[in-house]
Amino acid sequence: MHGSNAVIMLLDLAVARYPLYLKHFWQPLLYVFLYVLFNGLYVAAGGTDSYGNHHIYEVLNYKPLGNSLILLALVLFVFLPLIFAGQLGWVRLFVRLSPGTLPDHPARPPTSHPHLRQLLAPAAARRQHAHLVACLIGIIYDPVVAGEEGAELANGGLGHRGGGRRGIGWRSEAVIEGREREGEKGAKGGWQAIHQHNGSGWCKKRTWACMQVELRGRHRKRRHTRGDVFDTWKERQGRALG
């Protein structure tokens, strides 16, 4: 009885998902305080234990009143809070081991920082790393490949907002070269491909890799328009002609 009940309750704390809060410490404190009050009143009224002694517990016989009060204070304000805090830690341990099983204790991300969180989340990190590799491929191959295929690769690699290292609002060298080669027909690449895909210059998804590219200055944080592309192409054509 003096131990097995505690073990049962520790097992119950481990498996049951009742929330346990520090603010509920008043409940066991009130329970123990009520028992102490009962004990004191019973002894003061001349009650005896099962052996005829004028106390219930020998260590709490109130003969030296000071010692009994010190013992009660230690139990109420030191021993009991320590037990409660230990049980809080015990519950938190098992909640951590089985996250998401309690609405008040949802599965906590490993960090609150969005970039680190995505890096640490395995599936998300795999996706983002694959996307980053695609970005790098697009950046590397953008000035090399020409025409629609090159622009698609570059735009696909970056996911949105124009192609490759030229970034938003700029036609890549490859696309410009392709348009120049094809003359009036034009080549669908870079901005045009994105525009046809999304209906605007903005991408509808903001992924980690794209934001990283943006932070490194590869992208401009403004909406690119058809005018930007045309002007750039015209400027380049004008420089070539002039």
Next chain:
Amino acid sequence: MQVAAALGFNNEYAGTYFLYVTYWTCLLQAAYLLLAFVAVAKFPAHKPLYRTCWCLRNIVAPASCMVAGLYWSLIFPSNMTTDF
């Protein structure tokens, strides 16, 4: 067994069952386990029952550990000293 002892069928603690915090805690624990079983088996969405179980659990869990700790640290050594 707890009920039988409380009613005085146990000669050793007849009439003095409710004096000890151990048995207070035992009774509360029995009530908690019974109510928790009923709540899970019969009334899984019964809010007052759930709150009662929650409150009882908050009391019984630290109290049972406190009883065990105090018994083995204070009561049991003093009993051993008396016996010998």
